[in-house]
Amino acid sequence: MSRFTMEEVGWVPRVPPVEAETATPAQLAALEACPPAQRRSTYFLTLANDAASLGERGALFNAVMYAPRGLPRADREFSTAVVSMANGCVYCTSVHARRFAELSKQPEAMRRVLEEGPAAETDPRRRAIADLSEKLTLTPGAVTAADLAPLRALGMEDLEVLDLLHSVAMFANANRLMQALGESEMPAG
């Protein structure tokens, strides 16, 4: 039984989150730069303790995950789920596995990857995305042009490759933040 799941996982912060009612103007402005659906989450309110870094980092996250065109959003979510598994972040994995399943309408494919690992992926495009995502996550210094060749062979153009690099890099960041600043709580049952 894998520890990864698509169920909702909780997250309990280790430093007190900012309270929306008593947040400073700078904290509120920083939260405005973050993805709208998440800016009142416990996680973003925890990051709001340091408004200066949240404003830039939240805007970066928004750009990486939601910028139009380029790599389809489902592929970005798939990549970040694979990265989160490689980094052992159960919370991030659950969130992005769920988003992939919603966007792609392929929850079974995601469930198999969660249970058996990315090597179980049979779709060639997703497999190529998974391979690059894992290698860039675990051994960035070993990545060369040859690692991009499978993506290129599937027709991936420059903007899509750049979007994939951004997604992988973003979750090197997100997984560390999430695991260090709080504890994930597995669903009951």
Add this chain to the structure above:
Amino acid sequence: MSGDDLIEGLLGIAPGSPLAALRLRRPEARTHAQGAYRELLMPADPGALSHADRAALALRTALREGDTALAAHYRGLLAAGGEEAIMLAEDLSGAPMEGRLAALLRYADLVAARPAEVTQGVIDALSALGLTARDIVAVTQLVAFVPYQVRLMAGLRAMQGESAA
């Protein structure tokens, strides 16, 4: 434009080159990565974490993550912080280190390499050093941001390798 962008400077991505043009197709990702770097390393109000503390944490994380070009940049930023801070930040031997900066560097090691091992006790120990909630979030953001830079740079180097082939 590359004069204002750390990553393009370190990778030698020249203004007007194909990779520079590609990065400008994602202007917000480019601008806010640079902005995060600025706010994490050189914030106007650094709280309890001096610019030298921040450069030391970034240097150690870049070294741990194996990017020598990025590490050299942070070593340059730390030069004003003194030789002792550089030696401490670069000592990856696991030898016992004492003092406040050593405690911060040990936290950086955990966040960079084994974030699942951070516990409430680890965070409380930072509070005991005088760090506020804001300082703790800032140091964690900083140490978690360097791995972003390392992976983006590694991926862009691979793209540079493609065009060289």
